[in-house]
Amino acid sequence: MQFEPTESPSRIAAVLLALCVATLTGHGEAWAGGHVYPPRAASVLSQSSDPTGWQEIGAAQFAQAAHSARAGKADAARRAYDRRDWKAALAISSELAEDGNSEAQNMLGVMYENGEGVKQDLAKAAEWYRMAADKGLANAQLNLGVLYENGEGVAKNDTTAARWYRKAALQGELLAQFTLGLMYRQGRGVPKDNKQAARWLNEVAERGYAIAQVNLAFMYAEGLGVPQDDTAAAKWFRKAADEGHPVAQNNLGLLYAAGRGVKQDYAEAMRWHRMAAAQGLANAQFNAGALYEAGKGVAQSYLEAARWYRRAAQQGELPAQFKIALMYRSGRGLRANHAKAAQWMLLGAERGHAEAQYILGQMYAEGQGFTQDDVRAHMWLDLAATRSSEPKVRGGAIKTRELVAARMSPAQKTEARRLAKAWKPTQNKLFITPM
Numbered sequence: 001m002q003f004e005p006t007e008s009p010s011r012i013a014a015v016l017l018a019l020c021v022a023t024l025t026g027h028g029e030a031w032a033g034g035h036v037y038p039p040r041a042a043s044v045l046s047q048s049s050d051p052t053g054w055q056e057i058g059a060a061q062f063a064q065a066a067h068s069a070r071a072g073k074a075d076a077a078r079r080a081y082d083r084r085d086w087k088a089a090l091a092i093s094s095e096l097a098e099d100g101n102s103e104a105q106n107m108l109g110v111m112y113e114n115g116e117g118v119k120q121d122l123a124k125a126a127e128w129y130r131m132a133a134d135k136g137l138a139n140a141q142l143n144l145g146v147l148y149e150n151g152e153g154v155a156k157n158d159t160t161a162a163r164w165y166r167k168a169a170l171q172g173e174l175l176a177q178f179t180l181g182l183m184y185r186q187g188r189g190v191p192k193d194n195k196q197a198a199r200w201l202n203e204v205a206e207r208g209y210a211i212a213q214v215n216l217a218f219m220y221a222e223g224l225g226v227p228q229d230d231t232a233a234a235k236w237f238r239k240a241a242d243e244g245h246p247v248a249q250n251n252l253g254l255l256y257a258a259g260r261g262v263k264q265d266y267a268e269a270m271r272w273h274r275m276a277a278a279q280g281l282a283n284a285q286f287n288a289g290a291l292y293e294a295g296k297g298v299a300q301s302y303l304e305a306a307r308w309y310r311r312a313a314q315q316g317e318l319p320a321q322f323k324i325a326l327m328y329r330s331g332r333g334l335r336a337n338h339a340k341a342a343q344w345m346l347l348g349a350e351r352g353h354a355e356a357q358y359i360l361g362q363m364y365a366e367g368q369g370f371t372q373d374d375v376r377a378h379m380w381l382d383l384a385a386t387r388s389s390e391p392k393v394r395g396g397a398i399k400t401r402e403l404v405a406a407r408m409s410p411a412q413k414t415e416a417r418r419l420a421k422a423w424k425p426t427q428n429k430l431f432i433t434p435m
Contacts, residue, residue: 074103081107086117097128105132106140113143113153122153133164141168142176149179149189158189169200178204178212185215185224194225210240214248221251221260230261241272249276250284257287257296266297277308285312286320293323293333302333309333313344316429322348322356329359329368342369349380352425354388357381358397365404377404378416383423 073092080088090111096104109128112121126147132140145164148157162183168176181200184193198219204212217236220229234255240248253272256265270291276284289308292301306327312320325344327334342363348356361381364373381404384397405413 074101077104077107081111081116084116086111090117097131100135102132102135102137102140105129105135106137106143109140109143113147122147124153126153133167136167136171138168138171138173138176141165141171142173145176145179158183160189162189169203174204174207174209178209181212181215185219194219196225198225205236205239208239210243210245210248213237213240214245214251217248217251221255230255232261234261241275244279246276246279246281246284249273249279250281250287253284253287257291266291268297270297277311280315282312282315282317282320285309285315286317286323289320289323302327306333318348318351318353318429321351322353325356325359329363338363338369340369345369347428349383350426351429352387354384355390355393358384358388358393358400361397361404362400365400374404374408375412375416375419378408378413379419379423382416382420386420 073096077089077092077096080086080092089107093104093107093111097108105128109125109132111117112128113125114120126144129140129144129147133144141164145161145168147153148161148164150156154160162180165176165180165183169180177200180190181197181204183189184191184197184200186192190196198216201212201216201219205216213236217233217240219225220236221233222228226232234252237248237252237255241252249272253269253276255261256269256272258264262268270288273284273288273291277288285308289305289312291297292308293305294300298304306324309320309323309327313324321344324334325341325348326332328337328341328344330336342360345356345360345363349360357380361377361379361384363369364377364380366372370376378401381397381401385394385401388394388397408416
């Protein structure tokens with residue numbers, strides 16, 4: 001989805017797994033969510049017709065009374081944990097865990113994982129999680145899955161992680177359902193299966209969680225595991241956008257700009273892009289700049305376009321960096337400055353932007369912002385000619401390369417080809433020395 005053929009690669013963006021991992025690793029919070037320790041069971045002792053003793057209580061009542069007593073201790077352990085009284089939480093949980101209480105075993109796993117009241121020991125955390133997980137406790141199954149996914153306390157094994165996530169997911173464990181969906185989407189630990197991914201993401205999205213709604217919307221937009229449906233994509237993006245999720249806001253803006261699933265409305269597109277841009281999302285800042293440059297949904301303004309492009313460029317947004325280079329070169333929106341244009345263009349070219357490589361080759365050939373250098377010019381033009389998928393860029397690079405080659409010696413041509421062959425895109429997104 002683009003505003004311009006080669007210079008504005010706006011896109012529908014999926015939420016990265018890293019977001020999920022950051023959420024999943026908060027085991028203490030997951031435990032504190034209320035579904036590890038059951039509510040206190042009602043005492044049945046007061047219901048006995050014989051206030052003198054246990055002898056008159058039937059076996060079922062005795063078991064229930066014992067469960068009630070354990071629940072009371074479990075509540076005490078939880079209260080101690082919540083007030084960060086690790087000593088008390090450890091003592092009570094250890095007693096319950098040795099008695100086979102799965103919630104207490106999971107709690108000990110959390111404490112050993114986080115080093116709370118004990119020396120951090122991920123292997124012991126895994127042991128306690130496994131005891132509780134084997135008893136069917138969904139939260140422990142989730143926590144054990146995370147350890148296997150990250151290789152913490154156990155050998156890293158995505159297949160085993162997925163197996164534990166599935167056990168927890170089938171019990172309705174939210175984070176397990178979400179992670180399992182992403183694993184099916186990526187083919188990690190399970191065969192890649194977009195239908196299964198959509199199934200599990202839908203489970204979580206229906207429960208109102210924005211990160212799942214964004215991922216599900218992306219799958220509808222691209223027709224991955226579900227029929228391609230822009231209306232459904234817009235619905236799910238909107239749900240997450242209304243909750244303030246910046247990726248959803250940006251993607252909903254893209255749908256409005258393109259008229260996909262909604263009536264085309266550039267002003268509405270800009271409204272959503274600005275919401276996401278205000279939260280610091282670089283691609284939304286770039287998209288806002290593109291609308292200002294094109295005068296769509298807002299009054300055309302190169303100055304405003306440059307302001308938004310600069311914000312995105314400073315975060316490493318590659319197409320925005322290319323736009324800043326063009327503006328410095330042309331003097332539109334920014335005061336013309338060939339030295340700065342050259343620096344931004346070089347950054348884009350080194351990161352693999354084919355059109356930046358083409359223009360950089362022109363700048364070296366003409367001595368614009370650099371000392372004139374035919375070898376460097378030929379190198380960058382050669383890269384653009386072989387790497388660009390745009391006929392206009394590829395054709396222009398080939399033509400300019402031929403003109404430069406006509407004035408080069410055989411040795412210079414050999415060196416230029418060597419440099420082009422040795423080139424690899426840099427991972428640096430920003431200048432070492434900020435401008």
